[in-house]
Amino acid sequence: MSIDPATLTIASALEGLAKKEFTSVELTEACIEAMQAAKPLNAMITETPDKAREMAKASDARRAKGEAGLLDGIPLAIKDLFCTEGVLTTAASHILDGFHPTYESTATANLWKAGAVMLGKLNLDEFAMGSSNETSYYGPVINPWRGKNGEKLVPGGSSGGSAAAVAAGFALGVTGTDTGGSIRQPAALCGITGIKPTYGRVSRWGIVAFASSLDQAGPMTRTVRDSALMLQAMAGFDPKDSTSVDLPVPDYLANLEGGVKGLRIGIPREYRMDGMDREIEALWEQGKAWLKEAGAEIVDIHLPHTHYALPAYYIVAPAEASSNLARYDGVRYGLRVPGKDLIEMYENTRGEGFGREVQRRIMIGTYVLSAGYYDAYYTKAQKVRTLIKKDFEQAFQRVDAILTPTAPNAAFPLGAKTDDPVTMYLNDVFTVPVNLAGLPGLSVPAGLNGDGLPLGLQLIGKPFDEAMLLRVGRTLEKAANFTARPQAWWRQ
Template structure:
């Protein structure tokens, strides 16, 4: 029998409903696990112990009072990436410039999770302002991969994925601008969902690249992802990019299977640099889906090889504009100067880390007079072609299947001084954001030595979450990869910092 902290949200929900455990017991099991492994993993920037127990007791009281029926997450603990505003809690975005910031309000997503009864458990580590693929760009400390502590958990939602993989909390909420939920989910052997752009409100999500950002859950199972999406999705008048379409009942459609679904394999994704073990695991997953009745065919996405270049113009351009708000005047860190311009420059020079500065300067360049047409405008046109590729493909197939990442988790420090190599790791995940699609990463195997998780990515058309989750669920029902847990050494009753 696994301990409570190792169970999925849906399993815990059922136990709570049957009165077989209390929310307090669930939260205590998670806190005990944090005490045992957090010194090695370092997923949390802040843990709200007392707040979590208080919310758990309130959830147990609400259940006794018969208030559970319309609160699907009542008593279930969730971690939040430190980029979502949670009233009264820190909101560092992994940056020194927001070291002392306290959120004055809840993000819409947080408001909905609270209303559904979730126990908000702590703030999870991330690459600064969500810029990075390894969580090494956090201004505070790197998070480690629970499967191999010398490796990164991926990023930018590395804390979200590591905390779930290490069984410190059953699920977490991250954000995905170019793969920041799916890639760490793949590296850590958990499920990561990026909903369609506009499906989940961005109100209260600190902006990185506003035309690409989307909030998404990291979970142990596909049914947990469907559960959380059902709570978070829907129109929000406070986000002008929020889609008006009503959110369907994702959980109700989960068990429809894949018989007759057409799944496309893009021939352009067989790139050099794809690790053989990743390719092999993904091929085996294709066979599983075919055996379940899916119809698999090859498709073409001709502009695939240009998605990295388009992304690394568009995202930094939007970031350079968005991060202009951190000027040392209204909130955040301030370094004084004799005049406003000096104050801004000193504040930003000392408050931002290397990757953020890199993207601000790059974004400033591609937007600057004389270069705008050659870089930014051209990238926006290529983005239109990438979207057109996908929309054409989705006339022939229901879903597209790819690896989530070209390799398994890389070592800490391996790519930190080579930004271009780091950017190229995002080749399979970026197009989903550029084209405004939905996508999910789920565990589909392990490498041999060292034993590291491999991620399978499914992509669906805009607002295609129902079919996306249905196919992912069919795969997970036929496989057991998502049930495996890393063999982390624990330090009960006290913890020693990890070495190396």
């Protein structure tokens, strides 16, 4: 039979595999074919079709024995920030040329234990630093959605390749990482679902670090149910990760259809910005109406320190990046550019190996950590972070979840914001507070703007209450009934 992976969800594919309507080998072959056709999107850095076929064949053998796992036979693609044993891992940076890890990240190992199949490694902003997937050494990712005049658009970032792969329909699900919105913002710009779990819910071991106190891995999929399935497989305590939290992982599917009747949904007044896009604001109002109609109580809440979240984030994140990226020096692995002595070799390697945005953030981070500025900037930013966390704690004494827009705009043309880093950083204005507070956040596609481009709504939950977040997200998803798909222009 002819299989079009763009018409399948993870849940429907699992059903088809269980009913023997197709095999994992057949499904994987269809995804590989679709992946090859989608090359104009530049969503992949490394394709692993032979590995995928082997894994699919093993999955079919397990299913024949009645030993199928949670995601058995499902083709997934992996953001190239996750170390994959024996498979090139680049973080989309020149400085990691030729790096083939000898180990597997815990998050991806959990997916393979659940029976998933790896299609390859996805493009991203270099070291996950960016909001448009234009900082990659391997070139920008193109959003499967086109502008009203046919112009090429960014997919969001840093998980732009991840979002594009799902929106284009060649991967049924993907992994992303979220340091300041890098799962949720590209999910919104590409019309898909993405969840950033609570900090510590999914192991960070084996994921190339950007900002260690903010980074968190999560799934990006077509539906809320699919995100629940992938998160079920990815989550769990990992003794190799000192920030992993030893809590049982609940059954995320058990109460997914429980609805929102009797729940209290908070609406933070601080997210209503001056000059806010009218279509974004109208969608937010529509989201409130949908949840109210479903039986939720809408509650106005106050998050007074939200205004300081973005500047605090852009001190904390570069500071941690400056420390984490010090290990890339050309000595042990990756790129090495010779010099007349060791110091010059370091300078040459880092100067040639890191792109402009990464260099900018390293320099900002080094500055705020330097003597005389540490207390003025870094210590103050950490104090602000504590206040932001307390704002959420107080709000969650009154509400069960919080509803906001995901991003301040729809997808924008390639190159539109690359010359103005501050304008680019504003893409994270609605998402960074969640990372600073370590909370779970979910983006659900909820409508199209006047140019026919997708817009998302964000739900924020209590720590380790992803089950509640997914439940509210499922209600929002049903009300929005978002079925729009991009035209497959890349196939022409």
